[in-house]
Amino acid sequence: MSREVLGVVTAHQQREGAGFLVRRAFPTHGIDLVDPFLMLDEVGPVDYGPGEAIGAPDHPHRGFETVSYIVQGEKLHEDSTGKTQLIGPGDVQWMTAGSGIVHSELPSPAMRKNGGRAHGFQIWVNLPASEKFAEPGYQYLQAADIPKAVSEDGLIEVTVVAGEALGVSAAIGTRTPVWLQDWRVRAGGETRVAIDPGFNAAVYVFDGSIALGPERTPVTRSQLAVLGPGSEIGVASSGDGGGRFLLLAGRPIAEPVARYGPFVMNTEAEIMAAVRDYQSGGMGTIERR
Numbered sequence: 001m002s003r004e005v006l007g008v009v010t011a012h013q014q015r016e017g018a019g020f021l022v023r024r025a026f027p028t029h030g031i032d033l034v035d036p037f038l039m040l041d042e043v044g045p046v047d048y049g050p051g052e053a054i055g056a057p058d059h060p061h062r063g064f065e066t067v068s069y070i071v072q073g074e075k076l077h078e079d080s081t082g083k084t085q086l087i088g089p090g091d092v093q094w095m096t097a098g099s100g101i102v103h104s105e106l107p108s109p110a111m112r113k114n115g116g117r118a119h120g121f122q123i124w125v126n127l128p129a130s131e132k133f134a135e136p137g138y139q140y141l142q143a144a145d146i147p148k149a150v151s152e153d154g155l156i157e158v159t160v161v162a163g164e165a166l167g168v169s170a171a172i173g174t175r176t177p178v179w180l181q182d183w184r185v186r187a188g189g190e191t192r193v194a195i196d197p198g199f200n201a202a203v204y205v206f207d208g209s210i211a212l213g214p215e216r217t218p219v220t221r222s223q224l225a226v227l228g229p230g231s232e233i234g235v236a237s238s239g240d241g242g243g244r245f246l247l248l249a250g251r252p253i254a255e256p257v258a259r260y261g262p263f264v265m266n267t268e269a270e271i272m273a274a275v276r277d278y279q280s281g282g283m284g285t286i287e288r289r
């Protein structure tokens, strides 16, 4: 059975971190989450001059995962477990905040000095109660190591960050079934994408436009399409151009969600405990030599 487009919303703009602009596909009016996904932010594209690039300095997380997928630019991650990671164009960092981590997400030193274009995504993936206190850490893959797939007509390419697409499986492992994929559709391209019927699914277009589902619903830049139930979805180019989108899909965790800033737990009491633990230094600090 084909999935249909249940609704389309346009990402709203707001500032994050030290004041950079994001397009937030959700949470937004009418969509709190696409369980197990808690948030989808598109950062930029923004062109920085020398000395202008900004990011999100030291801050904590607990109870979920943060995924950074970089399209253009370079980010420096540092965290309270002592790790440092440069994340470049096309790279992905899948971080499990788990029991608690403090990290810093800044443009790389070279980018801060010279400027350049920053464009990427920050995606928050929830963890079930049983995993909320998992040991903090991350998986990192360079662009070249992320599996890619191509449609039969050769006109659609997909970067399989998580899950599987067109017969290709991701290299990253997830704690619950979660798919995250970057699809590029060229003019005339068309395919069917099998998605587990037990998954929630949504599509966020960040370049051009595409046509989705049996009605060939057009979805254009900065729009999120939430998909209905079914086992597959038709994806095609729209009009005479191409498009690029993220596919988010996953098995819903279906637990109560209590969120406060950088913490996502099941209850308000757990949120209060997270705030206390962070304020008393229980999530550590970033040691800089």
Ligand code: MN
Pocket: 056, 059, 061, 066, 103, 105
């Ligand atoms: Mn963060």
